[in-house]
Amino acid sequence: MLALLVSLLIALYLLGPDLISRWILAFVVPRKTLVQSRGEEITRAILWAAIPLAAAIAWAIAAGSLRHAGQLSDIQTVFSGLYSDRYFEANQAAFFVSVHNFFWMNLCLLWRLYALVILIAILFNGIIRRYRIWSSSRSRWVRHFLTFIILPRISEWHVLLSEMLLPAGPFVLTADVLTRNNTLYQGLVKDKMLNPDGSLHAVTLANPRRFLRDEFHTAQSANPEIDSADFWKSIPGNLFVILGSDIVNLNLKYIRRKPLSYRPVAEPGDPGDTEVLVRLLERLRHDAS
């Protein structure tokens, strides 16, 4: 009976908060499945529950509800009664009073614990959703907190293929994808599908293009100066899905949505490159007039 009660308390105080936090986090990001031993899993659950539990106990003590529900002696009576039949028979009336108090003490701790766990998990979700903004913080402590507390709980593929790592501002993520049959594709990363363990199942590209490698090599042998940019062929369609199992490597590029809005600092006396654009605009203006 004692073992049953201890198992129930472990489930309620350790495993429950961990499960609930996983469930809430899964609304926002695909979590990675960690292959852990039972010991590691329990240690992680203890760490995840320790802070909210400490806060729940402090809250219940400060509110006075823990003292109102029962005393430390009630816990001792319940455990002693469950451990020893002789103690139970000698203190039956006190045991049942203590069981009643023990129940209310746990209830007053548990609802606070779960409320805090849910609140923290929702807070984590909010930080993850706005990770781009938070991570651009110049504060080293904020960045360290995000990197060490938030990111390791998320699938690496989600971190790499979502907007999480993009710098704050109008940036987009593009990718060159080399497949097993040596074909190079390029496009805007629109979506990804992950397996239940967090591994990559497929990546979806918008505006996909395929590199005409053979044609390029043929042309290059005739003219070594030839520009490879002319050997990309657009693939008709809206979204192009490449299975993760076909991918050999990915080259991810973070670029501005409006690349010309970035202007490198020109050296003194250097007119910069805007004269090309000015000339183009003047020719367009000339057409209009």
Place this chain on the structure above:
Amino acid sequence: MNGWELERLLTFIEENIAANEVRLRAEIIRFIQRHEDAVLDQFRAHQSAVIPTSFGEIVLDLADLRAAVASPVAA
């Protein structure tokens, strides 16, 4: 991937973004220089032009051009 590895990855991305932006802008300018008439034709026909770059096809519209010429030096 643990926290340290992710921290290094973030730093690496940040260090490379500026270099990528310089390269992309240079590719766009170079393409316009080399194919000015073709780009002009695209602007005349569609009010926009598609510029092929090694980063993918970049669509420029007139507002982008005017903003690029008018805006002060960006960070």
